Amino acid sequence: MNTAELFEQFHKIALNPRAQKDAYLKDGEKVVLVTYYVPEQLIHAMGAIPFHTYGGDLPVNEAKQYFPAFICSVMQTMLELGMRGTFEGCSAIVIPSLCDSLKCIGQNWKYAVPSIPFIPLTYPQNRKPDYGAAFTRAGYERMVRELEAATGLQLDETRLKESIRIYNEHNALMREFSALCAEYPQVTATQRSDVYKSAGFMKKEEHAQLLRELIACMKQEVAQKSSGKRIYISGILADAPEWNRILEDYGLQVVGDDILACSRLYRDDCRMPEDGEDAMDALVRLYCDKDHCSLLYDEKKSRVEFIVQEAKQRKADGVILALTKFCDPEEFDNPMIKDACAEAGLPCVVIEMDRQMQNYEQARTIMETFADMIG
Amino acid sequence: MYTLGIDIGSTTSKCVILEDGKMIRAMSLVTAGTGTNGPAQAYEQVLQSAGLTQADLDYVVATGYGRKTYEAADAQMSELTCHAKGVYFQNPKCRTIIDIGGQDAKVIRLNENGGIADFVMNDKCAAGTGRFLDVMAGLLQMPVSDLQKYALAAKEPVRISSTCTVFAESEVISQLSQNVDMANLVAGICNSVASRTAALAKRAGIRETVCMSGGVAQNHGVLSALSRELDVPVVEVEYAQYMGALGAAIAAYEKVI
Numbered sequence A: 001m002n003t004a005e006l007f008e009q010f011h012k013i014a015l016n017p018r019a020q021k022d023a024y025l026k027d028g029e030k031v032v033l034v035t036y037y038v039p040e041q042l043i044h045a046m047g048a049i050p051f052h053t054y055g056g057d058l059p060v061n062e063a064k065q066y067f068p069a070f071i072c073s074v075m076q077t078m079l080e081l082g083m084r085g086t087f088e089g090c091s092a093i094v095i096p097s098l099c100d101s102l103k104c105i106g107q108n109w110k111y112a113v114p115s116i117p118f119i120p121l122t123y124p125q126n127r128k129p130d131y132g133a134a135f136t137r138a139g140y141e142r143m144v145r146e147l148e149a150a151t152g153l154q155l156d157e158t159r160l161k162e163s164i165r166i167y168n169e170h171n172a173l174m175r176e177f178s179a180l181c182a183e184y185p186q187v188t189a190t191q192r193s194d195v196y197k198s199a200g201f202m203k204k205e206e207h208a209q210l211l212r213e214l215i216a217c218m219k220q221e222v223a224q225k226s227s228g229k230r231i232y233i234s235g236i237l238a239d240a241p242e243w244n245r246i247l248e249d250y251g252l253q254v255v256g257d258d259i260l261a262c263s264r265l266y267r268d269d270c271r272m273p274e275d276g277e278d279a280m281d282a283l284v285r286l287y288c289d290k291d292h293c294s295l296l297y298d299e300k301k302s303r304v305e306f307i308v309q310e311a312k313q314r315k316a317d318g319v320i321l322a323l324t325k326f327c328d329p330e331e332f333d334n335p336m337i338k339d340a341c342a343e344a345g346l347p348c349v350v351i352e353m354d355r356q357m358q359n360y361e362q363a364r365t366i367m368e369t370f371a372d373m374i375g
Numbered sequence B: 001m002y003t004l005g006i007d008i009g010s011t012t013s014k015c016v017i018l019e020d021g022k023m024i025r026a027m028s029l030v031t032a033g034t035g036t037n038g039p040a041q042a043y044e045q046v047l048q049s050a051g052l053t054q055a056d057l058d059y060v061v062a063t064g065y066g067r068k069t070y071e072a073a074d075a076q077m078s079e080l081t082c083h084a085k086g087v088y089f090q091n092p093k094c095r096t097i098i099d100i101g102g103q104d105a106k107v108i109r110l111n112e113n114g115g116i117a118d119f120v121m122n123d124k125c126a127a128g129t130g131r132f133l134d135v136m137a138g139l140l141q142m143p144v145s146d147l148q149k150y151a152l153a154a155k156e157p158v159r160i161s162s163t164c165t166v167f168a169e170s171e172v173i174s175q176l177s178q179n180v181d182m183a184n185l186v187a188g189i190c191n192s193v194a195s196r197t198a199a200l201a202k203r204a205g206i207r208e209t210v211c212m213s214g215g216v217a218q219n220h221g222v223l224s225a226l227s228r229e230l231d232v233p234v235v236e237v238e239y240a241q242y243m244g245a246l247g248a249a250i251a252a253y254e255k256v257i
């Protein structure tokens, strides 16, 4: 396949996760729904497929009976999809307790979607000290026990090392792809987003194979001339088709991101466990050593400087803070990031996003103005 | 050389013809916005008052919510970029623009060259916009242009605590049923718009000189309340309602030179 065909392949998968899930189920696979920071390697080592869900771009009808209107749409649409039967056939859903919205989905899920077991994953607030690691490990062990009951599969200790290796390899490819996008302005916002989105709907080894081919094809191409409007985006999600079209319409090239559902997930590799070393401990350390994320407690807020440095290193002309409406972890960080960008001379704009957004006119006006501003 | 800027808003259409990028030759305003024949009327009127025909125009730029659907323009530009150009043309000392339009509010911070340094827009809510004042004027059975007269005569403005237009409406009704003084009530309404806009302005950061544009700038009740809230003088730019159209005409000139 050539570059265009490969991008088309990613696009199809990103656009229709349901078909992808149904195909896996038809093949007799077990599919487990996960959201951010679930130790997917454990699920992979059990022989199941971790399948990402961050809700979807759809109006909320059914889920309204469980939540007030002022709660984030990622979580609301996740429940809506569950109630509409979109996830039917999945063995379980694992949700970590990383924000107030995610903390309150569990009790509702149990009643609203009784066919799919809800497995909570409780993380400690203080993850760095040894007691934080012990708490994390206890959470992982409980998750494994509940998954074993829900899927009938067993965690295979020997396979865990292999799963860690597969995930590390995939992480490295995702990072390489992100760096290439900064060099190749011809990669559109939609194409870039499709690669990230599809990563959550495929077995990691399958996604890695496709991505390896894509990277090889991209490297054969000549980089086109840049529009001169290089942007770095931060936020939880920014994958709505209309949003990507807006970026394309105004010639904005995404040269890097700190999007949770995109680059943040692939930043850190798990240290390969030594022979005889417990592989689960290595996974625990992977989580406990993570930094630079709005969802992870950090009194120093190192994330702020991290974003500025990464945007500069990718030679971004401006920073977009894509703020998911009613997402308090991100809302807390945004003023600090905005100030730090101003200090670093990086134009920065905040734009509110919502999974239920029907009208993108204001987003279009804001992006058109931002493109004028940095162009 | 003649360039024309047309600003097609949610409730009004405005045109400005600029001569050689320096002099305002004619202006027009029609109180009908996007989706109506307001833009066409405003266009006809401005040509007529300038004594020009379509053939005399070198370039036309459209801005505002209706810019995308206006086919007679050579190019489109965002209303924030156009407002920045228009206000800077009128007042080069301006560093912060507060624009309250029919359906939205925006705050733009300018650098020394008139370029945009930062900007914020309000969310999709009528509170803190011209629409809020329209609804309230309707409720009080007075033209919106009378609000300023009452507001400036107030001794003890009432507090309208709701930020939502719908809730504020019922708050105003309950104040009316208690027979509160009309001037104090109108001043309370103006203060409520001002405090919401001030919160938006603080997000962008205030630098003097602060200028106010948009239709609501003509309401000095809101303007002085805003000045109090922000603790800086806020000045109305001349032809406040035409800044988008003026900026579009300047942008059109920049395209052809």
Ligand code: SF4
Residues within 6 Å of the ligand: A072, A073, A074, A075, A098, A099, A100, A101, A102, A236, A295, A324, A326, A327, A328, A329, A330
């Ligand atoms: S968008 Fe924010 S509030 Fe919503 S689930 Fe994600 S982290 Fe939590």
